[in-house]
Amino acid sequence: MLTTPLNDPLLTERESAREAAAPEGPSVSKDAWKRRFRKTHADWPTYASDSATTAEAEWFNLSEPDREAAADRLGAYVLHVRQQLGRSKFCAFAVYLRDKLWERVPENAADGRSAQPLEAKPFGKAWGAARFACLMLEPTGSPPKLTTAQEQMIDQGLYSRDDLLREKRAMNGWPRVNTMHERAIRRRLGVACDPALAGLTDLFGKVHRDSPAWIAWRDLHAKKGWPWFGPDRDCPEWVWMPAPPDAPETYSNPFAEVRAALARFEAEHANLTQRQAAE
Structure with missing residues (x-):
């Protein structure tokens, strides 16, 4: 049996308060954000030498609106550094994200589409x-280690230790x-x-x-x-x-x-x- 009218102002006010306090779920899945990260990172000038792990951690430290801004304003920031500041050296992508460097770009700066020719x-x-x-x-990560099976193959004279270690370093270094x-x-x-x-x-x-x-x-x-x-x-x-x-x-x-x-x-x-x- 209902004891409170459906249009009770107090009830409506309480429901509105609960809705405002309820945390919103992510609007985009984490996998989608990872794909956006990889695509955006690939357009950064130091991509070839960056640590993807460090950069991705900084990416997910940002709010969703900041990630959107970081991606959307990346080209404008690159042009700003090269053309307005006259610099050719860029920081790591993780630093760009951590320090929110896109916020330093003037509002009237180019949108960065002309930065595409930087693609090699x-x-x-x-x-x-x-x-x-x-x-x-220098190669990254820990020195390569051989498995028990590989050690056995070396003992049997089937492979060279140095050759196997070089192969492992090529895969991970x-x-x-x-x-x-x-x-x-x-x-x-x-x-x-x-x-x-x-x-x-x-x-x-x-x-x-x-x-x-x-x-x-x-x-x-x-x-x-x-x-x-x-x-x-x-x-x-x-x-x-x-x-x-x-x-x-x-x-x-x-x-x-x-x-x-x-x-x-x-x-x-x-x-x-x-x-x-x-x-």
Whole structure:
């Protein structure tokens, strides 16, 4: 039996108060926000060398409106830094999120759509420069460990310990590079390239995937424990790689050629890093 009228003002007021106090559920699922994070992070200039784990943690520390703003104003912030502030060096994406740097962009700044040309096309010069710049960094994570089965195979003489450790390091040591490979091969997507790397693109030349130089590059990656692109059949016919300082025929073999090419890239990248540190 009802003892309070349905239109009782006191009842209505209490219900309104309860509704106002009730926490709202998330308007977008966490998986959807993770996809938005990955898409947004890929457009950040330091994407290739960032820690995705740290950046994602900062992303979820933000409120949903702040995540929307961070994504929507990213391009405007990049243009603001490059054009208005005259800087070419960018902080990590996690710092952009943590410090809410998009809030420093003037309200009348461009919306950032013109920042899209910063995207480095898969397997191109700028993409290669970003990739090798990332490989110049020390591997991340804990040192690789072998499983019991792998130890047994080593004892049986089936595998070399060093070879297995290098393979494990290639899979886990440079996650940014592996992500670049996955985006390029499976989805034909590039990455946002740090404008400061533009000067290194002149060091690159085209290498055919069936050439002796390609095989030498693949062997060099294996020796260093660096991740390779994957099966050759998944790669385009031509890929931009560091070119040697002299004509290929001046080297005794293709491996000497690619070692010289890598040495030149390493030297120029080190010079660039030193200049950026001095700014």
